[in-house]
Amino acid sequence: ILRGSVAKPHLKPYMASLQMDGQHVCGGFLIAEQWVLSAAHCTEETDGKLFQVLLGAHSLTEPEPHKRLYQVRAQFPHPGSNIHNNKDDLLLLQLEEKAELNADVRVLPFQREDRDVAAETVCEVAGWGTIDHSGRRPDKLHQVERPVISRDVCNHRTRHDGTITKNMMCTDSRRMDTCKGDSGGPLVCNGVAEGVVTAGSRVCGNYKKPAIYTRIAPYAAWIDSVMASADE
Ligand SMILES: NCc1cccc(Nc2n[nH]c3ncnc(Nc4cccc(O)c4)c23)c1
Numbered sequence: 561i562l563r564g565s566v567a568k569p570h571l572k573p574y575m576a577s578l579q580m581d582g583q584h585v586c587g588g589f590l591i592a593e594q595w596v597l598s599a600a601h602c603t604e605e606t607d608g609k610l611f612q613v614l615l616g617a618h619s620l621t622e623p624e625p626h627k628r629l630y631q632v633r634a635q636f637p638h639p640g641s642n643i644h645n646n647k648d649d650l651l652l653l654q655l656e657e658k659a660e661l662n663a664d665v666r667v668l669p670f671q672r673e674d675r676d677v678a679a680e681t682v683c684e685v686a687g688w689g690t691i692d693h694s695g696r697r698p699d700k701l702h703q704v705e706r707p708v709i710s711r712d713v714c715n716h717r718t719r720h721d722g723t724i725t726k727n728m729m730c731t732d733s734r735r736m737d738t739c740k741g742d743s744g745g746p747l748v749c750n751g752v753a754e755g756v757v758t759a760g761s762r763v764c765g766n767y768k769k770p771a772i773y774t775r776i777a778p779y780a781a782w783i784d785s786v787m788a789s790a791d792e
Pocket residue numbers: 690692693694695733737738739740741742743757758759760761762763764765770771772
């Protein structure tokens with residue numbers, strides 16, 4: 561998160577850190593006791609290995625009362641996701657066991673009504689992604705509030721030039737923005753997860769390249785079907 565602030569510890573108890581060999585790779589969030597939602601692009605460069613999921617954390621390194629690293633039983637990238645574009649950039653992770661819910665580990669509801677969030681709505685996004693242009697990575701969770709911008713503005717030829725589909729949404733990226741390592745985290749508007757951070761053009765903090773999110777509502781049926789069909 562560029563030019564945000566350190567989150568208040570454990571006030572975003574749905575936040576997950578997707579880790580590989582002890583390193584934070586991407587964000588994610590708890591959508592059910594045994595399920596985390598993130599971004600399919602996060603599996604690039606992991607050559608088929610499974611993530612580990614850190615829940616209940618504020619600091620990535622310090623011991624905290626309810627911090628716990630969960631093994632992942634299976635990962636389900638959306639079948640439409642691919643490395644060439646941002647389409648269907650969602651990843652479901654089934655934890656090896658149900659997460660122990662407590663004050664620091666909570667499920668976040670996601671939007672099921674397929675209707676655009678109004679432009680100018682101020683939403684918040686959090687992550688352990690880079691906090692400056694030299695790629696410095698934080699130990700503690702950062703957050704930032706950003707206004708939603710309309711799809712028409714986001715699709716302007718000087719912005720994302722028509723690549724933003726009805727399954728995506730954008731927030732203003734002037735100075736404060738998401739960045740490397742924030743992918744997979746939730747865009748939370750009025751207490752509900754409306755979108756999942758996708759890297760898009762990978763640019764951070766440039767107002768010409770608004771931040772892009774995969775809208776969750778259009779995928780509610782896919783999410784429900786994967787959770788229902790995955791084996792115990
Ligand atoms: N703001 C959109 C957004 C959301 C999520 C991730 C991203 N960026 C990135 N995702 N993956 C990346 N691999 C390498 N570099 C990257 N961006 C980068 C890194 C340092 C300085 C800078 O100006 C930009 C990214 C960008």
